Amino acid sequence: MATLKDVALLAGVSVKTVSNVVNGYSFVKPENERRVREALAATGYQPNLGARNLRRGRTGFIALMVPELSIPYFGELAGGVITAAHEHDWSVLIEQTQGQRDPERTTLASLGPHMVDGAIISPEALEKDDFTRHAPGIPLVMLGEHALDVPIDHVGIDNVLAARTAVRHLIETGRRRIAVIGQNPTRGTATQRMAGYREALAEAGLPQSPELIAPANRYHHKDGAEAMAQLLTQGHVPDAVFCFNDMLAHGAVRAAAEHGYVVPRDIAIVGFDNTEHSAYSLPSLTTIAPDKTALAQTAVDLIRDRANGGAGEPKDIQIPFTLKIRESTVGAR
Amino acid sequence: MATLKDVALLAGVSVKTVSNVVNGYSFVKPENERRVREALAATGYQPNLGARNLRRGRTGFIALMVPELSIPYFGELAGGVITAAHEHDWSVLIEQTQGQRDPERTTLASLGPHMVDGAIISPEALEKDDFTRHAPGIPLVMLGEHALDVPIDHVGIDNVLAARTAVRHLIETGRRRIAVIGQNPTRGTATQRMAGYREALAEAGLPQSPELIAPANRYHHKDGAEAMAQLLTQGHVPDAVFCFNDMLAHGAVRAAAEHGYVVPRDIAIVGFDNTEHSAYSLPSLTTIAPDKTALAQTAVDLIRDRANGGAGEPKDIQIPFTLKIRESTVGAR
């Protein structure tokens, strides 16, 4: 691999001059520039980013920490982050945590200022303590939850309100026995969505029935299907279910069908995330749709601001969401 | 940020000794080790990976280039690659190309030996020429397609055989007018799957009807739904459809339903990729299931072998696949 020095030698000039040409700095004597360019081409010189960054004190990378890329929501989000990051000449490093505290903490701690220029983290189980202890010394932005009282930039949607909106919709369409799937005290997301669920019930004067609250460890189809099956076989048949993400919801729809219930006639189901599939499933899924593009953009912008030395209070930015009303609650088909 | 030197100063030893302790090298006098460890703790020392890698001539990163992370198949695959890479102390950098030649080429060219130690690429539209011109000088492994005759390690499934298997299954279950959705001459994947489709038809002595071949530019639900709608409204009603990925298939199922056709009674549908959703949709989707974990593992292993200096002929590794027979072709429910 050709280095600056090689090029300089070949062109018969100093490293500085070559560096100047490469970086388009101050005026270089045309004659020299020509020779440098020739040497550059002849050697096929490619700058060593590692060395350059060492010198400049930046890395050219930002990290993105998500539970699992195999969850379509995070796949979609990650895609958006990569796109947004490219606009600031950043490449994106992705780490997975399974939404568990230990991997989240370890990953956080491993994020040195020498690896990445900043990190976007989507923590589920992290505690305040983990932050204070393992602050990686780089700009950080939290994506999604904000149950933690830590002085870090945050971007997300109003989870409590979103959950309340979803449940309210079920109530407005006449449902009364509304179950929830996804309860999980170790997940920040779950806690907030539970709160919204309870608020909506309270608001409508409906009873809170513990037997209609189904926990879920992971948030895959399987978990939704199992939770739904359990509700149905234990005789706690709801007339609607609010699921904490779309995968749980699709699993629940399937389980309901397998048990002979028709969605939405017998049971209405609403999800959360509006992943691409939900507009095409049978029935299509009513769900909360966060503006994922804005989420990704904003997160990257926040990192950029801090990386450029932006100081001041941590920001907390709310991104809009909408409720997509589809067949799983109003049964158009 | 504390450096080795700071630690050495504080511990009253040389940098070398600190480096030895940090890297667990040769025996260090216990007394010194203790002092070093104290200093390490006191300063909260974190090695500067950039500098270390500069010295070692490695970067600690591998790149993964995929069309879109928002396609669940690639999300699942990327998750597997990240997991496998971690076992070799690599972090994974993800780049998206939209399956288009230009971004693929640009990304390939930008992959210097100083950015990453290797790259796993899942090219769709790249041509041989692009490789010879923009070879990044790092270990490369192609994931998925292998239409190109370039001397690069490759891991994938036998696409032609897989496609043939899928179509054969349709024929065996009595289908005769078998359409295909996803044809696209610029995509390597599509070309191979078309070949398998044709082989299966020929094998069974079925006619090849051009009007049953529906192209698709992108491979999302939308594209599948549109292609299906077009087939149906133009009067080319098939009794089965082979879709080049699961998203197209789900879109097609939905469009069929919207036009009043029942899957699989009127039209059987088979997909490709076996993304998580396909086991839970209504109807669940018959699809080709590549062993994604093996795919990811093997790709990383190939990079590792080359990065460790492994020479020799480019390898071409075939990963097994199975045909998951589900409701969309045999209608259990």
Added chain:
DNA sequence: TTGAAAGCGCTAACAG
């Protein structure tokens, strides 16, 4: 305008 030289933080010879 260009060259020489220092140094980013680290590792690896090479002495001691």
Added chain:
DNA sequence: CTGTTAGCGCTTTCAA
């Protein structure tokens, strides 16, 4: 066992 020292490839004063 440990210290000294020379770079890895690059950018950046500082002089010339």
